[in-house]
Amino acid sequence: MRLPWRYDARVMAVVCLSAVLAVSTAVDPVRAKTCTLPTYYAGMPYPVEEVAPRWTCQVQNVVANSTTANKMGPVRLRIPFHAYDYLLDHPDIAAALVNRLDLGPYKAEMKGPGRFWGTDGEGNQGLVQILHQGDGARMYLLDGTHDGRILPQLRGTAVVLVQARPSTLPDGIETVEADIVAYLQVHNRFIAGAAALLRPMAGALVRRQMQKAVQAAVGLSNAMRTDPDRVLFEATDPPSLPDQAVDFLQATLSAFQDPGKRSHTVTPP
Secondary structure, eight states: OOOOOOOOOOOBTBTTTSSOOOOOOOOOHHHHTTOOOOSEETTEEOOGGGSOGGGHHHHHHHHHTOSEEEEEEEEEESSOHHHHHHHHHOHHHHHHHHHHTTSOOOEEEEEETTEEEEEOSSSEEEEEEEEEEOSSEEEEEEEEEEOOSSSOOEEEEEEEEEEEEEEEOTTOOEEEEEEEEEEEEEOOHHHHHTHHHHHHHHHHHHHHHHHHHHHHHHHHHHHHHHOHHHHHHHHHSSSOOOHHHHHHHHHHHHHHHSTTSOGGGOOOO
């Protein structure tokens, strides 16, 4: 049975990927001036000067007081940069395609501009706020819960950063290389008090969910490249994805069906 859609692959799929998610609140502008962000995260540079000051204190708090920090990449996706950027900006579409192609049980629903609810179908769910959208760069603030069999229910906040860049294989195929960094701050008092004991378990959990999300994103990019007819069928199979998404997919996938077409001429809606 198809579920209604109208969404992180961006995590994405890209991003309800990191285990715990949360609702963000505004920060006093005066206090925000006292908070600063590093320019490197696990060795990955990020254009923090483009992040709105109202988010600075919240991001600084999570990064400086994180329970776990994980980095993954570079991850190669076999789709043009414009298609990757589109999926990042339309996490509901990415999650729907991943789900319909049986690549993962991800679900997502937009909750307003720059905000969506997401779940990976394995006990992780919450709200995601997009803090920054740049050329291949994204910063997310996620608040929510993990309810698993090994660890008790975890409540926490995560900051997820993505840096992507276009690349080309020797045979001329356009691809994307992406690096992902995730910081998780657990709020449970018991977990925080036993951090030395449980931090490795929480870290392993986050890494596992990131790996699954990456596998789903890679699987989606491979399907778009090698089986565009099936991807388009799944996109239009009732209930069809929104018309704008179908139009974009048709234009993008047709370039894969006809290598003579230049994929960069496709303009996202």
